[in-house]
Amino acid sequence: MSFTYDYPRPAVTVDCVVFGLQDQRLRVLLIRRARPPFEGQWALPGGFVDMDEDLEVSARRELQEETGLRDIFLEQLYTFGTPGRDPRGRTISVAYYALVNTADHPPRADDDAAEAEWVDVDRAHKLAFDHDEILATALARLRGKVRYQPIGFELLPRKFTLSQLQRLYEVILERKLDKRNFRRRILSMDLLVELDEKQQDVSHRAARLYRFDKRKYRRLEESGFVFEL
Amino acid sequence: MSFTYDYPRPAVTVDCVVFGLQDQRLRVLLIRRARPPFEGQWALPGGFVDMDEDLEVSARRELQEETGLRDIFLEQLYTFGTPGRDPRGRTISVAYYALVNTADHPPRADDDAAEAEWVDVDRAHKLAFDHDEILATALARLRGKVRYQPIGFELLPRKFTLSQLQRLYEVILERKLDKRNFRRRILSMDLLVELDEKQQDVSHRAARLYRFDKRKYRRLEESGFVFEL
């Protein structure tokens, strides 16, 4: 079967930059390409958009097909369409970025990918297509956005300690934060719920666990509150 | 001539939300569609992406073809691809937003548009396609971005007074600003060059003119400075 048009049309794909946190490092989920072009090279998960499918749905479908991930935080990032970015012909890629808690989502290669792995963002080079550039764009966006939108929590387990949260920000923003100032600040926003639970299985004093109250944030946001760290 | 592919492909378009300032109001440049679908209705300027043309180049070309505008500030906004957004069939639109100084760029309808006009953003409703949504997205982006990126200057003449600049921010952010605090703040950033010139042809005390020093901003930006209003 084939499809014919009066004018030439570019192919349209989606690509996903999925960020996770592992061993105190920021990681990105890459797949090893199972077929040409760039066979055997690392690439962002992604694929062609189906004809009757919304773009975001498309991104979620590809992510699930290639890495098993579902129901995660996902936002549109930028659209890349420079001619020549795909050797198979003009291809426009709508890129998305996602944040996941890696503990809940072990990497796994499904259908189309030979292999899937969490790679340290500082070591993710020489990716297929223009994926280095897409990754760089996603990183810049994450660094910019994390400061004025409470999206960092998406990278942590549902229950976390304040130290974990602080380390998360330190890793993303690439600078040390003062412990007392950080705590004062984040607690003063009144978005965290203090749980009656402590960390388990640590060989030092166990820290109190908290969770992020997304509903409360939504409510505050509507009445003009702005998260800012 | 026709073009055939193994899989169906969406059509890809670009649409531009061009903002301008006129009579102390924020305006958007609309064209009246010269042909179906939505013939005679107001729409954002835009059109199909050429096969060998970068997306941004495409947006600039369409803008020039339909409105005569060129060499203006233009950034990618968001990509809209919900199935059904174009009655002619699946169409993905990469939207851009632009800022121009309307004094230098009088509206004019070129080739493809029947008419082009600066419309008050509050009155720009019932546009063709999903252009209402695109406009709303662009407005939200402009309001968010203008506070931490010095892009507002793109809407003013090269030489402007501090009062003009303040009114610009008041119009975009939809709130009154304190004159003295505004001046203290903007001048303390040291991004404006005080000119040896004053306003002409006003029937009251003439104000000093300033211009934005883009180079200086670029330099400061690289050394970690962040514009914030």
Added chain:
DNA sequence: GTTCTTAGTGTATTTGTGACACTATGAACA
């Protein structure tokens, strides 16, 4: 019970923000 690691806590200083009102200038007009 000693050591080790991380949790948890308060204050003082500096800096930034917001609120606020009058004089200066120059054109228009009587």
Added chain:
DNA sequence: TGTTCATAGTGTCACAAATACACTAAGAAC
């Protein structure tokens, strides 16, 4: 030529927010 009118231009004070900074507490490991 002086009065009116519109907008330009200027400083301070009170309060809030940001920063810098160091010790004690808890609990596991040995």
